[in-house]
Amino acid sequence: MSEKYFQPEIETMSREEIEKLQSERLVKQVKHVYENVAYYRQKMDDAGVKPEDIKGIEDLHKLPFIEKDELRDQYPFGFLGVPQSEVVRIQSTSGTTGRRVVAFYTQDDIHVWEECCARALVAAGGSKEDVVHVCYGYGLFTGGPGLNGGSHLLGSMTLPMSSGNTERQLQFMQDLGSTILCCTPSYAAALGEAIVKRGINDKLKLKAGIFGAEPWTEEMRADIEKTLGIKAHDIYGLTEISGPGVSFECSEQNGMHIQEDHFIAEIINPKTGEQLPEGEVGELVFTCITKKAFPLLRYRTRDLCRLTKEKCACGRTHIRMSKVMGRSDDMMVVKGVNVWPSQIEQVLFTLGYQANYLIVVDRENNKDSIELNVEKTPEMAADPAYDAAKATSQIVAGLKNMLGIKVEVNVVEPETIQRSEGKAKRVIDKRNLYTMM
Numbered sequence: 001m002s003e004k005y006f007q008p009e010i011e012t013m014s015r016e017e018i019e020k021l022q023s024e025r026l027v028k029q030v031k032h033v034y035e036n037v038a039y040y041r042q043k044m045d046d047a048g049v050k051p052e053d054i055k056g057i058e059d060l061h062k063l064p065f066i067e068k069d070e071l072r073d074q075y076p077f078g079f080l081g082v083p084q085s086e087v088v089r090i091q092s093t094s095g096t097t098g099r100r101v102v103a104f105y106t107q108d109d110i111h112v113w114e115e116c117c118a119r120a121l122v123a124a125g126g127s128k129e130d131v132v133h134v135c136y137g138y139g140l141f142t143g144g145p146g147l148n149g150g151s152h153l154l155g156s157m158t159l160p161m162s163s164g165n166t167e168r169q170l171q172f173m174q175d176l177g178s179t180i181l182c183c184t185p186s187y188a189a190a191l192g193e194a195i196v197k198r199g200i201n202d203k204l205k206l207k208a209g210i211f212g213a214e215p216w217t218e219e220m221r222a223d224i225e226k227t228l229g230i231k232a233h234d235i236y237g238l239t240e241i242s243g244p245g246v247s248f249e250c251s252e253q254n255g256m257h258i259q260e261d262h263f264i265a266e267i268i269n270p271k272t273g274e275q276l277p278e279g280e281v282g283e284l285v286f287t288c289i290t291k292k293a294f295p296l297l298r299y300r301t302r303d304l305c306r307l308t309k310e311k312c313a314c315g316r317t318h319i320r321m322s323k324v325m326g327r328s329d330d331m332m333v334v335k336g337v338n339v340w341p342s343q344i345e346q347v348l349f350t351l352g353y354q355a356n357y358l359i360v361v362d363r364e365n366n367k368d369s370i371e372l373n374v375e376k377t378p379e380m381a382a383d384p385a386y387d388a389a390k391a392t393s394q395i396v397a398g399l400k401n402m403l404g405i406k407v408e409v410n411v412v413e414p415e416t417i418q419r420s421e422g423k424a425k426r427v428i429d430k431r432n433l434y435t436m437m
């Protein structure tokens with residue numbers, strides 16, 4: 001029989017107990033960071049805040065924020081909070097060195113992360129009787145290793161499939177009786193399509209899915225649930241904070257519970273940095289209160305959402321976040337990969353193009369596509385030796401190297417992409433992922 005919670009004593013503790021625990025852990029964590037992360041110590045000194053000033057979560061607002069650019073600037077060791085000999089693992093965000101963040105983990109940090117993922121699996125109905133089919137990517141990406149570790153901790157038979165090779169996925173799914181599928185929602189949809197095409201639905205034992213790493217809509221959820229005959233659960237996380245499992249959906253499928261014994265969540269006004277009251281939409285900020293190797297305080301995620309402490313019918317008391325409703329920067333998630341227009345621009349500049357381009361992102365049959373239209377420079381247009389096919393494949397290769405995904409590229413004549421007055425429109429995202437605002 002499956003249990004309702006992985007750690008009932010933590011997942012159902014009263015609000016007062018949660019906040020007391022958070023306060024105790026925060027005080028210790030601030031001291032740890034101040035003593036071990038020189039960069040953040042300087043930030044606190046500059047802000048005139050001492051560790052003694054932080055007596056509980058009510059003082060959280062006094063601490064300076066950490067932004068993604070700072071993680072980049074401090075690459076690789078600037079935020080390391082323990083001696084390197086204590087580190088047992090790194091993971092990394094997608095993107096090139098310019099945007100890459102390397103996160104460090106002690107053995108305990110790994111345990112924290114896996115615990116989070118085990119809770120998510122149990123919330124999706126998982127137990128040691130289950131067969132957990134993980135087709136998130138493995139390697140530096142946190143998706144595979146996170147759910148894999150959570151599944152181990154739970155004691156489920158774990159299939160470390162990684163992404164791709166749909167034939168093999170379906171074969172193992174049938175032969176080994178996979179019951180819980182973990183992957184990006186778009187890959188779940190693709191698998192669903194392949195399953196319907198082969199008519200093998202009856203041969204599968206799938207009952208639930210845990211899908212994250214990219215935004216998805218309720219329509220997509222309904223679609224996946226119908227095609228695969230499962231209950232589809234959302235999961236949220238980011239490498240900077242640990243990986244998937246920072247929050248997860250329970251059986252109610254009505255917001256994701258944030259694991260408040262490990263992370264404190266705040267919602268702020270992205271323009272002023274002020275904390276917003278419960279229920280308002282703003283930028284999500286996380287403070288890690290148990291992780292030691294990469295102990296970020298008040299990290300700005302740039303994800304916009306709202307929080308609620310309202311009672312959940314599942315019995316869990318941890319605060320819930322809505323689906324991400326948008327971004328406070330221009331990052332897009334395409335095919336599960338974080339993409340900034342500036343990265344694309346960088347590739348174009350390296351190859352001698354100018355900033356006359358338009359990116360079109362779309363989603364058809366639950367599959368993302370990304371297309372780049374870029375103008376030749378007048379010099380290229382005048383050069384008889386300019387080889388359009390060769391130029392296109394160069395850009396495709398450069399983008400693949402930078403982003404890790406295939407971009408459809410069209411090189412067009414100068415001055416054919418519409419100019420806009422004021423801020424140039426570089427991106428058209430037709431997916432309408434953030435319609436809930």
Ligand SMILES: [Zn+2]
Nearest residue numbers: 250312314316
């Ligand atoms: Zn719940």
